[in-house]
Amino acid sequence: MLVLGRGGNQLGPNASADYFTTEMLKQLRKSGYQTVIMNTNPNAGSLTATLTDKQIIDPVQLGDIMNVIAIEHPVKIFVPGNRHYLTRELRQRNYAISILPPDQEKRSELLNDHANIGLDLFVTEGHIVPILASDLRSDQGIATTLDQITLMRTPATLTDQQLTAIIAHAKDYLGAHKRTGMVQMLYTTNGQQAPQFAGVRPTRLTTIAYLNKVTGINWVRMLVRQALGEIDEDLIAKLAVDIRSDRRSQVRGTFPFKQLQLPDQLGLTTQEVGARISFETL
Numbered sequence: 455m456l457v458l459g460r461g462g463n464q465l466g467p468n469a470s471a472d473y474f475t476t477e478m479l480k481q482l483r484k485s486g487y488q489t490v491i492m493n494t495n496p497n498a499g500s501l502t503a504t505l506t507d508k509q510i511i512d513p514v515q516l517g518d519i520m521n522v523i524a525i526e527h528p529v530k531i532f533v534p535g536n537r538h539y540l541t542r543e544l545r546q547r548n549y550a551i552s553i554l555p556p557d558q559e560k561r562s563e564l565l566n567d568h569a570n571i572g573l574d575l576f577v578t579e580g581h582i583v584p585i586l587a588s589d590l591r592s593d594q595g596i597a598t599t600l601d602q603i604t605l606m607r608t609p610a611t612l613t614d615q616q617l618t619a620i621i622a623h624a625k626d627y628l629g630a631h632k633r634t635g636m637v638q639m640l641y642t643t644n645g646q647q648a649p650q651f652a653g654v655r656p657t658r659l660t661t662i663a664y665l666n667k668v669t670g671i672n673w674v675r676m677l678v679r680q681a682l683g684e685i686d687e688d689l690i691a692k693l694a695v696d697i698r699s700d701r702r703s704q705v706r707g708t709f710p711f712k713q714l715q716l717p718d719q720l721g722l723t724t725q726e727v728g729a730r731i732s733f734e735t736l
Contacts, residue, residue, distance in 0.1 A: 455482050456528035458514050459493025459500050460535065469728060470660040474534045475500040477666075477674035478554065482532070484675075485682055490526050492519065516543050523549065532681070535659055552681040554674070555656045556635035563631075564653030567599045569640035571610050571649055573624050574657050574665060576673065577634050578680060580687045582625045584697050585665055585673075587617055590640075593707060593721040600640075601722050604707035606661065608668065609699055611645065617698070620649050627654070635677055636662060660729060664705040667731055669695055703733045 457478060460471040475491070476499050482489050489506045494513055501509045508526075512518045519540070523531075530550045533541055541551055572590050576583040587610040592602040612620070624639040636657040641649040657665075662673050671693075679685050707726035711719040 455487045455489050455530055455532055456519075456522060456526060457482070457489060457491050457500075457506075457532045458519065458534070458537070458540070459491060459495070459498055460514075470658075470663045471534050472498050472500050473663050474554075474659045474674050476502070476505060477672060478532055478534060478678050479505045481675040481678040482682075485679070485684060490522070490528065492522055514540075516540060519544070520547075532678075536656070554635065554677045554681060555637075555662070556677070556681070557633045557637070557656060562653060562655035564600070564640070564655070566642075566652055567601075569600060569603075569642050569652040571612065571620070571641040571643060572606065572661075573620055573639045573641070574636060574661065575624060575628065575639065576636055576676065576690075577628055578685055578687060578690055579634070581690045581693075582628050583690060583693055583695060584621050584624065585636075585669060585695050586697060587612060587620065593709065601724070602720060604709075604721050604723055604726060605704060606664065607704040608702065609697075612643070612649070614698075616643065616649055621697075623651060627651070635680065636673060658723075660705070660707075660726075664729075664731060668703050671695070701733060701735055703731065705729050705731045 457475060459475055479489055479500060490508045490510060491500050491506045492510045492512060492514060493501055496511050503509060510522055530552055533551060533553045541553055544551055570590050573587045574585045576585060586608050588606040588608045589610050590603045591605040593604045620641055637654055638657045639654050640652040642652050643649040665673055707721060708728045708730060709721040709725055710727050
């Protein structure tokens with residue numbers, strides 16, 4: 455297997471992507487495959503020698519990738535996240551590719567660019583498993599546009615009736631609009647009105663890293679097993695995720711604005727330089 459790293463930038467979302475990539479490599483090895491990792495940054499955790507059979511430090515660009523393919527002859531190429539140009543060009547050359555999370559080509563299907571509730575789910579051929587419902591906020595606590603949502607807090611501030619309605623809607627929607635892997639259903643509510651559907655998007659790599667820590671289930675490895683055809687549907691049917699947990703957790707993006715003397719700057723997801731996860735018991 456050839457795994458494509460996320461390149462030289464190690465800040466924010468790309469740091470999450472490198473964590474995601476290392477977990478991919480661990481599961482591929484556990485499944486019995488030899489792996490080659492290709493990345494630009496020699497300091498990336500995914501280039502740790504014990505994780506893979508071969509490490510290639512080269513630009514993750516189309517020509518360089520094709521050179522590696524010509525030498526290594528991988529049976530499949532794994533790509534973490536949405537590298538649309540690369541995956542499109544490689545597929546046109548008839549290479550077998552798995553993008554994780556899957557369905558990145560569908561991207562987001564949004565009714566508007568505002569949401570303050572997110573429900574993450576794991577979807578297989580036979581099952582739709584709700585994972586967590588979260589409040590979505592901006593760095594300054596204001597629920598604004600999706601590119602300004604840099605804080606997730608669970609459990610979401612929903613009544614049991616509202617949460618049940620969201621889960622039922624999500625399952626109906628995903629049953630009719632088939633996706634696979636991990637998706638985030640988006641909703642808006644002011645706390646009193648019934649939640650309104652706002653759209654669906656592939657779960658972000660940063661969010662998946664957060665879900666790993668909160669649930670104790672390694673969703674990255676689940677995605678790899680799904681891509682390899684190793685998912686046990688009987689096991690998925692028994693999978694119990696405590697979506698109504700009594701433990702509060704949150705992940706908050708961190709930004710360089712204080713150091714840059716821009717304390718009032720509202721952070722965007724593209725400007726995150728890291729994130730912090732915290733827990734407390736309700």
